[in-house]
Amino acid sequence: MDNHSLLFNAFIYLLAAVIAVPIxxxxxxxxxxxxxxxxxxxxxxxxxxxxxxxxxxxxxEFGVVLLLFAIGLELNPARLWEMRKPILGLGGAQVVITxxxxxxxxxxxxxxxxxxxxxxxxxxxxxTAMALQLLTEKNLLSTPAGxxxxxxxxxxxxxxxPMLAVIPLLGTSITGDAASGFDWTVLLQAIGVILLIVVGGxxxxxxxxxxxxxxxxxxxxTAFSLLLVIGTSLLVNMVGLSMALxxxxxxxxxAESEYRHALESDIEPFKGLLLGLFFIAVGMSIDFGILLxxxxxxxxxxxGLVVTKMFLLYLVGRIYGLPARQLxxxxxxxxxxxxxxxxxxxxxxxxxxxxxxxxxxxxxxVALSMMTTPLLIVLHDKLIEPRLDRAPATPMDxxxxxxxxxxxxxxxxxxxxVGRLLHANGIDATVxxxxxxxxxxxxxxxxxxxxxxxxxxxxxxxxxxxxARLLVVAIDDREGALRLVESVRxxxxxxxxxxxxxxxxxxxxxxxxGVHVYERETFEGALRMGEQTLKHLGFTxxxxxxxxxxxxxxxxxTIDELYQHYHEDFAVRVRISTDARDSLRESMQxxxxxxxxxxxxxxxxxxxxxSNSIPVKTD
Amino acid sequence: xxxxxxxxxxxxxxxxxxxxxxxxxxxxVRDLPQVNFRDLHELYPxxxxxxxxxxxxxxxxxxIVFQHPIYWYAAPAIFKHFLDTVLMNGFAYGPGGTALQGxxxxxxxxxxxxxxxxQPSGIHHYSFEELIRPIEQTARFCGMQFLPPLVLHGGSCLxxxxxxxxxAHYRRMLEEYKPxxxx
Numbered sequence: 143m144d145n146h147s148l149l150f151n152a153f154i155y156l157l158a159a160v161i162a163v164p165i166x167x168x169x170x171x172x173x174x175x176x177x178x179x180x181x182x183x184x185x186x187x188x189x190x191x192x193x194x195x196x197x198x199x200x201x202x203e204f205g206v207v208l209l210l211f212a213i214g215l216e217l218n219p220a221r222l223w224e225m226r227k228p229i230l231g232l233g234g235a236q237v238v239i240t241x242x243x244x245x246x247x248x249x250x251x252x253x254x255x256x257x258x259x260x261x262x263x264x265x266x267x268x269x270t271a272m273a274l275q276l277l278t279e280k281n282l283l284s285t286p287a288g289x290x291x292x293x294x295x296x297x298x299x300x301x302x303x304p305m306l307a308v309i310p311l312l313g314t315s316i317t318g319d320a321a322s323g324f325d326w327t328v329l330l331q332a333i334g335v336i337l338l339i340v341v342g343g344x345x346x347x348x349x350x351x352x353x354x355x356x357x358x359x360x361x362x363x364t365a366f367s368l369l370l371v372i373g374t375s376l377l378v379n380m381v382g383l384s385m386a387l388x389x390x391x392x393x394x395x396x397a398e399s400e401y402r403h404a405l406e407s408d409i410e411p412f413k414g415l416l417l418g419l420f421f422i423a424v425g426m427s428i429d430f431g432i433l434l435x436x437x438x439x440x441x442x443x444x445x446g447l448v449v450t451k452m453f454l455l456y457l458v459g460r461i462y463g464l465p466a467r468q469l470x471x472x473x474x475x476x477x478x479x480x481x482x483x484x485x486x487x488x489x490x491x492x493x494x495x496x497x498x499x500x501x502x503x504x505x506x507x508v509a510l511s512m513m514t515t516p517l518l519i520v521l522h523d524k525l526i527e528p529r530l531d532r533a534p535a536t537p538m539d540x541x542x543x544x545x546x547x548x549x550x551x552x553x554x555x556x557x558x559x560v561g562r563l564l565h566a567n568g569i570d571a572t573v574x575x576x577x578x579x580x581x582x583x584x585x586x587x588x589x590x591x592x593x594x595x596x597x598x599x600x601x602x603x604x605x606x607x608x609x610a611r612l613l614v615v616a617i618d619d620r621e622g623a624l625r626l627v628e629s630v631r632x633x634x635x636x637x638x639x640x641x642x643x644x645x646x647x648x649x650x651x652x653x654x655x656g657v658h659v660y661e662r663e664t665f666e667g668a669l670r671m672g673e674q675t676l677k678h679l680g681f682t683x684x685x686x687x688x689x690x691x692x693x694x695x696x697x698x699x700t701i702d703e704l705y706q707h708y709h710e711d712f713a714v715r716v717r718i719s720t721d722a723r724d725s726l727r728e729s730m731q732x733x734x735x736x737x738x739x740x741x742x743x744x745x746x747x748x749x750x751x752x753s754n755s756i757p758v759k760t761d
Numbered sequence: 762x763x764x765x766x767x768x769x770x771x772x773x774x775x776x777x778x779x780x781x782x783x784x785x786x787x788x789x790v791r792d793l794p795q796v797n798f799r800d801l802h803e804l805y806p807x808x809x810x811x812x813x814x815x816x817x818x819x820x821x822x823x824x825i826v827f828q829h830p831i832y833w834y835a836a837p838a839i840f841k842h843f844l845d846t847v848l849m850n851g852f853a854y855g856p857g858g859t860a861l862q863g864x865x866x867x868x869x870x871x872x873x874x875x876x877x878x879x880q881p882s883g884i885h886h887y888s889f890e891e892l893i894r895p896i897e898q899t900a901r902f903c904g905m906q907f908l909p910p911l912v913l914h915g916g917s918c919l920x921x922x923x924x925x926x927x928x929a930h931y932r933r934m935l936e937e938y939k940p941x942x943x944x
Contacts (some may be wrong), residue, residue, distance in 0.1 A: 683802060686806070
């Protein structure tokens with residue numbers, strides 16, 4: 143029964159998402175609004191299909207954690223350090239100024255000082271999930287606005303920690319209990335855990351990942367990826383830090399590891415689904431009872447919040463010197479209240495800072511404010527953006543810059559030769575390799591190698607297949623190569639493929655899939671060996687080489703001829719193949735005959751060795 | 762006998778196994794201690810000539826011999842490729858290109874047709890001397906002494922004795938060779 147309802151709930155969520163999101167996207171509102179509306183529809187105030195919105199909200203907040211982990215993966219420590227100024231300056235200014243102003247407004251509305259302060263702190267934070275999702279969706283993360291937005295969000299994630307620490311103190315002061323003072327052991331614990339993550343992440347994680355990768359079981363790797371994120375989150379949560387922050391830290395520490403792309407693509411679907419679920423849950427948790435009881439107040443609060451935050455963000459961004467044409471977007475994307483507000487208000491109510499009534503009103507306000515953001519983005523795109531300077535936004539700092547022309551899939555005995563030849567000629571390639579042992583060795587020699595199964599679309603995309611020009615398929619797996627080729631032909635049709643083929647059958651399968659540049663993996667080696675053998679039997683190097691050339695040419699002709707008949711039935715194929723074997727013998731024989739006949743003739747007519755020396759035709 | 766001289770013989774033939782004259786000529790000089798015998802097709806069947814190695818060989822030689830049959834009024838193609846990739850600017854000519862200056866150059870070649878065909882009334886119309894002007898001028902351009910070529914005409918109608926006599930003559934020439942630039 144329980145199981146049944148779980149599956150039923152999952153069915154409802156997925157159905158709602160599958161229906162609402164495409165419609166919303168089609169109408170130009172983006173996926174986020176689609177999820178939110180889907181939540182409203184299936185929630186207790188819509189069709190009432192789902193009752194426990196709060197549990198789902200809590201559970202799906204893990205999507206935000208995964209999101210932060212994924213973002214951490216794209217930021218290595220050095221880059222994070224470069225961002226310290228916007229994080230502390232811009233982020234700090236935004237949070238402090240917004241919280242103070244909102245608290246001031248709150249007291250004007252007659253709230254007591256501590257209630258106003260806690261409410262203002264919660265409302266000053268934006269929704270990381272919403273803002274990053276929108277920025278990613280619109281591919282704006284690498285623009286100045288996206289960059290600054292991200293910095294602010296990161297600061298907010300950190301700011302939650304002291305806020306959470308302060309609320310109980312405010313609570314106790316109201317209820318009149320003896321203030322217990324700040325607990326220093328908590329701070330020490332937090333520092334200890336962060337150190338543990340940094341040290342462990344740097345020295346322990348990579349060997350463990352290598353071991354797990356060596357098992358070759360993808361699901362185990364996926365399991366470990368999730369385990370890593372959940373484990374880190376629980377660990378930091380234990381000492382009162384934000385789970386998202388812990389996951390972000392773990393991500394940053396793995397940003398430079400070769401498993402980055404693999405982790406990224408393993409986490410991706412969970413992240414996407416959970417974030418979707420999170421937005422659905424936000425939609426569901428909008429308490430229309432409260433909204434309908436006092437619609438003017440709630441809508442007024444939500445709009446007031448958004449307008450105030452937008453104004454302050456604009457101001458702070460302006461002072462900080464963001465380019466004028468990026469300012470509206472920056473202000474807009476962070477204008478909503480966020481998921482941290484839910485958490486803070488929850489704590490505030492539990493510790494008695496808030497009466498339940500205020501908590502309910504504020505939560506509806508925040509949820510409603512989140513609904514405005516996708517709409518504001520649409521307005522921005524339609525009304526503000528066209529009036530701005532049309533000069534293209536110059537990316538401040540590419541988050542991803544593996545823009546190599548060549549991707550080599552498979553860097554074993556075969557791919558290495560290709561890669562090294564390119565490398566020696568100043569062409570750097572992005573390399574995908576699934577054998578962790580190779581990766582370690584190659585990294586030591588300065589190659590840029592990424593771990594993962596190359597036939598996975600997400601990994602290819604992460605490796606820059608969209609921008610690359612050539613894909614060298616050198617993987618050690620016949621079927622895998624075909625799968626890879628098929629997926630690339632379908633998803634990256636511009637990418638030219640050069641494939642390693644096993645044998646004639648594989649050549650035909652590759653030709654069938656539209657690959658025309660191939661190399662049979664053993665053919666050239668075997669031919670060279672035959673040539674060496676001839677040489678050691680006393681052939682001159684020249685004659686052995688010529689024989690090999692002739693053999694190759696004949697062989698390639700045969701392939702062309704065979705392929706023309708490839709589509710005929712199997713029996714025909716077999717017959718052709720037998721014919722080819724005979725014709726090869728005949729042909730080699732005839733080459734030999736031809737050569738000796740010609741020479742003999744010439745020799746007899748000129749009675750000289752230097753048969754070629756006279757350019758005189760002899761009929 | 763002057764064993765202090767250094768001779769390099771460059772050789773190419775498209776079908777040495779069936780050759781009589783050139784095989785005899787090769788066998789006649791290959792074992793001489795002062796001769797560095799280099800079969801270009803054997804060394805470079807891919808035409809990927811090691812420029813640096815060959816420049817060193819040339820630098821060390823007093824006498825450079827090009828031995829080959831005449832194909833279409835010239836050497837086999839690999840000789841042309843040898844010139845194009847080894848006699849580089851700065852080595853054989855141009856600023857600092859003095860490596861070959863003062864060396865001797867000998868052409869040791871064979872033709873199918875008898876010498877009478879190399880005149881206006883013959884099938885080849887020009888005298889043999891005129892036909893080999895390009896290689897002669899190449900040698901001169903690099904500051905080498907172009908020795909009178911050793912030509913065996915009419916390979917098509919020679920007896921084994923005549924071939925053997927020519928080979929012996931070739932061997933003797935190399936044995937008795939003394940660098941002309943030694944003062």
